[in-house]
Amino acid sequence: MQQGGGSETEVTWDDQQNINRFSKLNNRFHELEDEIRIAKETNDNLEDASNELILTDEEVVRFQIGEVFAHVPKDEVESRIEEMKEVTTKNLGKLEEEKDSVLAQMAELKKILYGKFGDSINLEED
């Protein structure tokens, strides 16, 4: 019969929606990777900051608020940094969770789409 070339597999609206969903998830995955990287960096910076704080013997620390460095007593700076660390860690946890969920959904969709289209579709990163 006919050689391959123009494949005759029909693409239904459901298939199209699956492909769209996969594309959306893939984009979200990359966004999440960036956000996670930034959150990890912020966490590291806060860690370094609180370490420096322990080492310093100054009573008043210049703490960045907005665009200026305000003179803030050491204790207040410590509690501020602790708060910021908590927020960032919680945020990081949420992002990691979302990333896992996105990866799982993508794996599901890959199974479905490869099942129907086989070689006619490519869902890998180039």
Next chain:
Amino acid sequence: MMASSSGSGEAATERRGIPGAQFVEDVQTYLAQAGLDANSALAFLQERLQQYKLVEMKLLAQQRDLQAKIPDIEKCLDIVATLQAKKGSGEALLADFEVSEGIYSRARIEDTDSVCLWLGANVMLEYSCEEATALLQKNLENAKASLEVLVADLQFLRDQVTITQVTIARVYNWDVHQKRIRQAGAPVKDS
């Protein structure tokens, strides 16, 4: 060219000025209905794709702007909150600020009931701390809401791009397939 037949639950046909991509149930029917041959259809679809890409770039730029604006507003809120906290204590707030690149100076900010907010267009207005907080909070919420709408727009746009890309592939494949059939058919006729 609005979405015609096939009531297979297609997506919205347009969103905020972005035309929806028509989903094609069957390539042959689509080409017949549009009265186009494969090449013209491909050309039309490619052009659509380019238009989508342009809009995507514009939306991405807007998204970047908003994403930069939001932390700025949050920093402002932080400062106003700090000033308000200091108000009761009676001592001034000492702050080092940047006078010019790399050059800092110390400022002594006394107890104050008001702050000045830059509203843009070379306009700066004085507000009480409470009013300033309220205004900044409202701006923050607006920015976040705009960002949400923008993200939804981008998702819609990307869906249309994907649909168009898949349609292009299918039309192209269909065309290749048709050519193969014609080629296979020709030798038989000649004999």
